[in-house]
Amino acid sequence: MKIIESLKIKEKEYIEKLDNGMTVIIIPKPNLDKKYVIWGTHFGSIDNRFIMPKTEEEVFIPDGVAHFLEHKMFEQPDGTNSLDTLMAMGLEANAYTTNDHTAYLFECTNNFYKGLDELMDYVQHPYFTDENVEKEKGIIGQEIKMYDDEPGWKLYMNAMDCMYKDNPIKIDIAGSVESISKITPDVLYKCYNTFYNPSNMIMVVCGDFNPEEILEEIKKRLVKKEEQGEIKRIYPEKEKEINKKYNEVQMEVSTPLFMIGYKDIEGMADKKEIVKKHIAIEILLNMIVGKSSETYKELYEAGDLLSTPDLDYEFSDEYAHILISGQSKNPQKIKEKIEKIIQNYKENGLNEEHFNRIRKKIYGDYVVEYNSVGDIARMFLADKIKGINSFDYIEEYNTVTKEYAERVLKNVFKTENMVMSVVNCKQEK
Amino acid sequence: MNYNKKEIKKGITIHNIATSKFKTNLFAVFLALPLERENVTKNALITAILRRGTQNIQSQDLISKKLEEMYGASFDCGIEKTGDNHIMKFYLEAINEEFIPEKEELTKKCIDILFDIIFNPLLENNGFKQEYVESEKNNLKQIIESKIDNKRVYALERCIEEMFKNEPYGLYRYGYVEDLDKITPQNLYEYYKKLINECKIDIFVSGTIDNEKVNHMIENNEQIKKLNERQARYNVISEKTNQGEVKEVNTVEEHMQVGQGNLVIGLDINFQNDNSKFIASVYNAILGGGANSKLFQNVREKESLAYTAGSTYKRQKNVIFIRCGIEIANFEKALETIKLQLTDIKEGKFSEEDINNAKELITESIRGISSEQDTEITYYYGQELSDNFVPLDEYIERINNVTIKDIQELANKTFIDTIYFLRD
Numbered sequence: 019m020k021i022i023e024s025l026k027i028k029e030k031e032y033i034e035k036l037d038n039g040m041t042v043i044i045i046p047k048p049n050l051d052k053k054y055v056i057w058g059t060h061f062g063s064i065d066n067r068f069i070m071p072k073t074e075e076e077v078f079i080p081d082g083v084a085h086f087l088e089h090k091m092f093e094q095p096d097g098t099n100s101l102d103t104l105m106a107m108g109l110e111a112n113a114y115t116t117n118d119h120t121a122y123l124f125e126c127t128n129n130f131y132k133g134l135d136e137l138m139d140y141v142q143h144p145y146f147t148d149e150n151v152e153k154e155k156g157i158i159g160q161e162i163k164m165y166d167d168e169p170g171w172k173l174y175m176n177a178m179d180c181m182y183k184d185n186p187i188k189i190d191i192a193g194s195v196e197s198i199s200k201i202t203p204d205v206l207y208k209c210y211n212t213f214y215n216p217s218n219m220i221m222v223v224c225g226d227f228n229p230e231e232i233l234e235e236i237k238k239r240l241v242k243k244e245e246q247g248e249i250k251r252i253y254p255e256k257e258k259e260i261n262k263k264y265n266e267v268q269m270e271v272s273t274p275l276f277m278i279g280y281k282d283i284e285g286m287a288d289k290k291e292i293v294k295k296h297i298a299i300e301i302l303l304n305m306i307v308g309k310s311s312e313t314y315k316e317l318y319e320a321g322d323l324l325s326t327p328d329l330d331y332e333f334s335d336e337y338a339h340i341l342i343s344g345q346s347k348n349p350q351k352i353k354e355k356i357e358k359i360i361q362n363y364k365e366n367g368l369n370e371e372h373f374n375r376i377r378k379k380i381y382g383d384y385v386v387e388y389n390s391v392g393d394i395a396r397m398f399l400a401d402k403i404k405g406i407n408s409f410d411y412i413e414e415y416n417t418v419t420k421e422y423a424e425r426v427l428k429n430v431f432k433t434e435n436m437v438m439s440v441v442n443c444k445q446e447k
Numbered sequence: 448m449n450y451n452k453k454e455i456k457k458g459i460t461i462h463n464i465a466t467s468k469f470k471t472n473l474f475a476v477f478l479a480l481p482l483e484r485e486n487v488t489k490n491a492l493i494t495a496i497l498r499r500g501t502q503n504i505q506s507q508d509l510i511s512k513k514l515e516e517m518y519g520a521s522f523d524c525g526i527e528k529t530g531d532n533h534i535m536k537f538y539l540e541a542i543n544e545e546f547i548p549e550k551e552e553l554t555k556k557c558i559d560i561l562f563d564i565i566f567n568p569l570l571e572n573n574g575f576k577q578e579y580v581e582s583e584k585n586n587l588k589q590i591i592e593s594k595i596d597n598k599r600v601y602a603l604e605r606c607i608e609e610m611f612k613n614e615p616y617g618l619y620r621y622g623y624v625e626d627l628d629k630i631t632p633q634n635l636y637e638y639y640k641k642l643i644n645e646c647k648i649d650i651f652v653s654g655t656i657d658n659e660k661v662n663h664m665i666e667n668n669e670q671i672k673k674l675n676e677r678q679a680r681y682n683v684i685s686e687k688t689n690q691g692e693v694k695e696v697n698t699v700e701e702h703m704q705v706g707q708g709n710l711v712i713g714l715d716i717n718f719q720n721d722n723s724k725f726i727a728s729v730y731n732a733i734l735g736g737g738a739n740s741k742l743f744q745n746v747r748e749k750e751s752l753a754y755t756a757g758s759t760y761k762r763q764k765n766v767i768f769i770r771c772g773i774e775i776a777n778f779e780k781a782l783e784t785i786k787l788q789l790t791d792i793k794e795g796k797f798s799e800e801d802i803n804n805a806k807e808l809i810t811e812s813i814r815g816i817s818s819e820q821d822t823e824i825t826y827y828y829g830q831e832l833s834d835n836f837v838p839l840d841e842y843i844e845r846i847n848n849v850t851i852k853d854i855q856e857l858a859n860k861t862f863i864d865t866i867y868f869l870r871d
Binding site: 026027028049050051052099101102105106107108109110111125126127128153156157160161163164166167169269270271272273308309310311312314315318319321324345347375376378379380381382383385386388389390391416444 | 467468469470471506507508511512514515516517518519520540541542545546548578582585586589590592593594595596598703704705706707737738739744747751753754755772773774800803804807808810811812814815817818819820
C-alpha cells in the first residue's frame with residue numbers, strides 16, 4: 019500500500035490499486051467513533067454516450083440513467099431493499115449521483131462489517147425487471163417535479179445554458195419525465211456492466227481502522243469480475259465561446275436569485291496545475307466579493323446583498339466554470355460591481371496584504387474539511403474521480419503566489435466569457 | 448465524562464467539552480429568553496446588529512479581517528426557538544493551534560472577539576449605530592419575506608403557526624415586518640440592556656483546551672466582568688408531559704404556484720408517563736423516522752405517492768410533524784394512507800423488528816453526537832434548559848427500555864391536530 023502523509027494536518031492516506039483495477043483509499047481516524055465508507059463509480063449524468071469495452075458497441079442512453087440506476091441498485095430479488103436493510107442495522111445509509119460520479123455510502127458507529135457485507139453485496143448484484151423499472155418511474159417523476167419547483171436548481175441549469183450550447187453538463191441529473199420513460203432493464207444492465215466494473219470504481223473508508231485489516235475485509239467481499247478495457251466516453255466537441263450572456267425567468271421567490279458565471283475555456287488543459295489553479299481561484303473569489311472585501315461591504319451596506327455570495331469553481335475534463343451566486347434585489351448592480359473590481363485588480367494588481375490574509379483563510383478552510391469522516395471520504399472520492407489527491411490542497415496552498423493569482427485572474431476572469439442567470443420575482447398583476 | 452460546567456455568576460455558566468476529535472476549537476455563547484410576541488422581532492434584529500461592529504472593532508469588514516488573519520476563524524450567529532424559549536446563538540470556530548503552520552495564540556483572541564461582539568456593541572447617541580440599525584431592519588424584512596422561498600420549509604413553518612396559534616411556539620423566529628417601524632436605535636438599545644441583564648447566559652468551549660486556563664481567560668475578560676448576577680428569565684423545558692385535551696382537526700389549504708404539493712400534519716401527543724418523551728421518539732421512528740418507517744414504506748415505496756415521506760419529533764414541544772411531498776391530485780389518497788399508518792400503530796400492527804430498527808436508528812444517532820462539535824454542544828445545551836439532566840448513556844438506555852405496550856399506549860393518545868396542504 020502506498021502511504022501519503024500530510025505533516026501539516028497530521029493525517030495519513032493509504033492507497034491501493036487492487037488486481038481487478040479497483041482503487042481503495044483508507045484514511046485512519048483513530049479517535050473517532052464514526053466510521054464512513056463510500057463506494058463510487060466514475061459514471062455520472064454527463065456520460066450519455068460511450069463504447070462498451072467488450073462488445074465495442076456504441077451506446078446512447080436517455081438522460082437520467084446514472085441517477086435511475088442508483089435508485090434501482092437497492093432493489094433485491096427477494097423483494098427487500100438494501101437501503102432499508104442498512105437502515106435497520108442503524109446505519110446512516112445513502113447514495114447520490116453527480117455530473118461525473120455515482121456513490122453508495124453509509125456511516126455508523128456500530129455494525130460496520132455487517133453494513134459492509136450488505137453494501138458490497140447490493141452494489142455487485144443488480145436486479146432489474148420490467149416491473150420494478152416501471153414502478154421507479156413514478157418515484158423519480160416526483161423527484162424531478164420537486165427540483166422543478168426549486169428556484170436554486172433552475173438558476174443553476176439556466177447558468178449552464180448560458181455558458182454551453184452543447185455540453186453534457188446541461189443534462190439534468192435526474193433526467194426528465196419524458197427521458198426516463200425510455201429507460202428499460204436492458205439499458206440499465208448495459209450501463210451497469212460497463213461502469214460498475216471494478217476498474218472504474220473507487221472505495222474510500224475513513225474512521226478507526228487498521229489499514230491492512232480493512233483492505234483484507236474489502237478484498238474478501240469482492241466478486242470476481244473479468245477485466246475490461248478502457249471505456250471510451252464520447253462527448254460533443256468543446257466550444258470556445260459562451261452560448262448567451264443572460265437568462266432570466268420568473269418564479270415565486272421573495273428576492274431575485276442571481277448566478278454569475280465565468281466560463282473557463284482552458285479548463286483542465288493542464289492537469290498538474292489544476293489544484294494550484296483551483297486554490298488561486300478560491301483566493302481571487304474571496305478577494306473579489308468575500309466577507310472582508312470592499313465590494314461586499316458596499317453591497318451589504320446598500321442592502322443589495324444579505325450575505326456573502328456562494329463562490330464555486332466546478333471543473334472536469336468536459337467543462338470548467340466559476341460560479342458566484344446569491345440573492346439580491348438588484349442583480350444587475352452586483353454584476354457591475356464585480357466586473358469593476360475585477361477590472362481594477364487586472365489593471366492595478368492585487369494588494370499583497372489582502373492576498374496573504376485570504377491565503378491564510380483558505381488554508382484554514384481546507385483544514386476544517388478534516389473534521390468529519392463523511393466530509394473527508396466524500397472529498398477524497400470526488401477529487402480522485404478528477405485525478406486529484408485531496409492532500410494537495412493543503413500542501414500546495416503556499417506555492418500559490420500573488421503573481422500566479424494575477425495570471426489566473428487575467429486568463430480566467432474574462433468579460434467575454436461572463437454570463438448571468440437570474441430568477442426574478444413573479445410580477446403581481 | 449468529558450463534560451464539565453461551572454456557574455461563574457448566578458445565571459452565567461461555562462460548559463467545557465474536552466475533545467480531541469476535531470481540527471478546530473469551537474466557542475459558543477447562547478442567550479436564552481422566553482418567546483414573547485412583543486420581543487421576537489427585537490431579538491432577531493439585535494442578533495444581526497451585534498455582528499456589525501463593536502466599540503473595539505467598529506465594522507463587519509474589520510471583524511472579518513481579524514478572523515481571516517486567524518487562519519479563517521469563522522463567526523456565525525443565529526436565532527432559534529427551543530421549546531418556548533428564543534435563543535440568540537453566537538459561534539466562533541478556529542483551527543486548533545496544533546495545525547497552523549506558524550506558532551500563534553488563537554484561543555484568547557477568539558474569546559475576546561466573541562465577547563466583544565455580544566456584550567460591547569458600537570454605540571452613538573445612547574443607542575446602537577443608526578446606520579447599522581437601518582440596514583439590518585431592511586435585511587430582516589427581506590429575511591422574513593423570504594419565508595416563502597423554500598416551499599418545504601414554508602409548509603412546515605405554516606403548520607407550526609396554525610398548530611400553535613396564539614401560543615409562544617407559534618411565533619416566527621425572525622419576527623414580523625410590522626414591528627420594524629416602531630424600533631429606533633435608542634429604544635432597541637434600552638431593550639438590549641434589559642435583555643443582557645435578564646437572559647440566561649451559557650458559554651460553551653469545545654476542543655483540546657485546558658479547562659482551567661480557558662475558564663480563567665473567560666472570567667477575566669472585561670466584558671464578562673461587567674455582567675451582573677441574575678435570576679435568569681427563561682422557560683425551563685419539562686421532561687414531564689401533560690394529558691392535554693383533544694381538539695377538533697384544523698385543516699388548512701393554501702395556494703401558490705407549485706408543481707408539487709406539500710403536506711404537513713401536526714400530531715399532538717396527549718400522554719402522561721415519566722418516559723413519555725423516549726417512547727414518543729421510538730414511536731416517531733417507527734412512523735416516519737427513516738427508510739424502514741411506515742410512512743416511507745407505504746406512502747413512498749408501496750404506493751409511489753410521494754418522493755419524500757417522513758416525520759420529525761419535536762422533543763421540547765412533544766409534538767410530531769409528518770411531512771410529504773406529493774402529487775397534488777394524490778392528496779386524498781396520501782392522507783388516507785397516512786391515517787392508515789397511524790391506526791396500524793394504534794392497533795399494534797408493527798413487529799418486534801420494527802421497534803428494534805427504530806431503537807437502533809435513535810441510539811446510533813446518540814452515539815454519533817460526540818463526532819460533531821456543534822451537535823455535542825447543542826445536546827448539552829438542551830440538557831441545560833431541561834429540568835432533568837440525562838447523560839448520553841442513560842439516554843440510550845431509556846430508549847432501549849421502551850416496550851411494545853408503551854408505544855401502543857402512546858399511539859392511542861396521539862391525535863391529528865392540524866392538516867396543512869400547500870398546493871397550486
